[in-house]
Amino acid sequence: EPEVTQTPSHQVTQMGQEVILRCVPISNHLYFYWYRQILGQKVEFLVSFYNNEISEKSEIFDDQFSVERPDGSNFTLKIRSTKLEDSAMYFCASSEGGAAPYFSYNEQFFGPGTRLTVL
Amino acid sequence: RKEVEQDPGPFNVPEGATVAFNCTYSNSASQSFFWYRQDCRKEPKLLMSVYSSGNEDGRFTAQLNRASQYISLLIRDSKLSDSATYLCAVLLRSNDYKLSFGAGTTVTVRA
Numbered sequence: 615e616p617e618v619t620q621t622p623s624h625q626v627t628q629m630g631q632e633v634i635l636r637c638v639p640i641s642n643h644l645y646f647y648w649y650r651q652i653l654g655q656k657v658e659f660l661v662s663f664y665n666n667e668i669s670e671k672s673e674i675f676d677d678q679f680s681v682e683r684p685d686g687s688n689f690t691l692k693i694r695s696t697k698l699e700d701s702a703m704y705f706c707a708s709s710e711g712g713a714a715p716y717f718s719y720n721e722q723f724f725g726p727g728t729r730l731t732v733l
Numbered sequence: 734r735k736e737v738e739q740d741p742g743p744f745n746v747p748e749g750a751t752v753a754f755n756c757t758y759s760n761s762a763s764q765s766f767f768w769y770r771q772d773c774r775k776e777p778k779l780l781m782s783v784y785s786s787g788n789e790d791g792r793f794t795a796q797l798n799r800a801s802q803y804i805s806l807l808i809r810d811s812k813l814s815d816s817a818t819y820l821c822a823v824l825l826r827s828n829d830y831k832l833s834f835g836a837g838t839t840v841t842v843r844a
């Protein structure tokens with residue numbers, strides 16, 4: 615069964631450093647997402663990406679964050695200058711979109727996550 | 734009012750029992766509803782999409798009540814492996830991108 619993959623599984627970084635989290639969405643999916651979950655809190659939407667541009671972003675997704683699809687398979691989240699409060703689990707997700715059957719096209723499937731620890 | 738609210742539980746039930754819990758959403762224009770399962774420190778895994786008034790998948794039944802703006806999940810014949818946190822998620826529009834999650838309902842099934 616196709617699945618979303620993410621690397622690394624755990625990233626430790628110093629405050630102020632740049633990090634890049636990588637994701638490979640499910641191959642025939644058209645919409646890509648990043649979510650984060652701070653320990654003990656709910657899953658929060660960061661950004662959605664379609665047709666090589668951001669579709670929607672939350673207020674969390676400020677100028678320190680950027681996303682990119684550098685090639686046909688990878689989808690990345692960059693945090694330019696990490697802060698302590700960026701420590702969280704970051705999940706990538708993807709959905710079919712397009713002409714998929716109505717009920718399934720907006721189902722989002724999540725990768726295993728990258729645990730980011732900012733020291 | 735929070736966009737999506739869930740009873741946090743925990744619901745502690747014996748194996749074989751039936752357990753049910755609700756999720757309320759604030760925006761009456763919400764279009765799509767999902768139940769995810771999340772094990773400790775793992776990713777949310779899609780359990781069920783909630784179609785029209787409700788649907789069933791094996792031991793799991795999801796229902797949608799648009800008038801009262803809630804969805805429910807019922808688990809029959811609980812297994813130890815059903816122990817997890819169940820997340821309710823809502824899409825505002827059919828072409829919306831942002832899943833709004835509840836904080837989750839914890840279910841523990843005991844032997």
